[in-house]
Amino acid sequence: MSAVPVPVDPVDRVTPPFGGFKAAIVRLEVRRLLRNRRTLVFTVLFPVFFFLIFGLNSSYASHRVGQGNESAFVMISMALYGAVLATSSGGAMVSVERLSGWSRQLRITPLQPAAYIAIKMATALVLGLAAVLAVYIVGILTHKPSMPVWLWVATGAALWIGSLLFAAFGLFVGYLLPSENVMQLIGFALMLFSFGGGLFIPLSQFSHPLRVLATYTPLYGLNQVVHFPLVQGTFDWTWAANLVAWLTLFTGGAIWRFRKDTARV
DSSP states (O other), X not given: OOOOOOOOOGXXXXXXXXXXXXXXXXXXXXXXXXXOXXXXXXXXXHHXXXXXXXXXXXXXXXXXXXXXXXXXXXXXXXXXXXXXXXXXXXXXXXXXXXXXXXXXXXXXXXXXXXXXXXXXXXXXXXXXXXXHHHHHHHHHHHTOOOOOHHHHHHHHHHHHHHTHHHHXXXXXXXXXXXXXXXXXXXXXXXXXXXXXXXXXXXXXXXXXXXXXXHTTSHHHHHHHHHHHHHHOSOOOHHHHHHHHHHHHHXXXXXXXXXXXXXXXX
C-alpha cells in the first residue's frame, strides 16, 4: 500500500538563501525581456534619436559647461531619459505576468517578495545599461561631446545605477494597475517627471513656486546627481535625500503590492 503524500504547509517551507534570488533567474528574465523588440526600440533608439537632434546643434553644442560642453550635457540628459524609460518599462513587465496568472503561481514557491523584486530590478537594470551604452557610443562616434575620460565613466555609471529608482517605479505601477494601462501611465508620468525634474527644460526658466515644487519630484535628485560631475559646483545633499526617499517609497510600494497580489490565491 503506497503512502499518501502529505501536503506541505507554506508556513513550513524552508526559505532558500537570499530569499530565492539567483543569477540564473536574472539571466532567464533578461533573455525574455530582450525578445521584446518594441521595448528595445523605444528605450534604446529614441534617446539616441533625441541626442542626435538636440546634442549636435552647432549653435550651442560646443559651449563650455563645467568640465565639458553643452553636447556632453545633453548626452547625459538623453542617456538618463533612456535609462529611466528602459528600467521603468522593464519593471512594468510584471503587469503581463499578473495577467497570465504567474504572480499567483509564485505564492506556492519559497521565493520571498524582496528577492523577487530584486530579480525584477536587476533585470530592468540590464535594459537600462543598453540604453546608456547606446547613447554614449553614439556620442563617441560623433566626436561632439567633450569631457575628460573619467567623466564619461563616472556619469555613465551614476545615471545607470541611479536609474534603479525607476525600475522600482515600474514595478510599483505594474502591480498597481492592469496591464493595458501601465505603459500609458508610465509614459505620461515620465514626461511630467522629466519636465518637473529639469531634464528637458532648465529649472532656472521656471517661476519660483514651480522651482520649489520641482525639488520634490522623483527625477529631480537623480538628474542633479548625474550632471554634477560635469557641471561641478557645490553638491547639495538634498539631491541624494530626494533620490533615497523616492527609491524607498517605490520599492516599499512594489513589495507591498506584490504581497497583496500573491495573497489572492
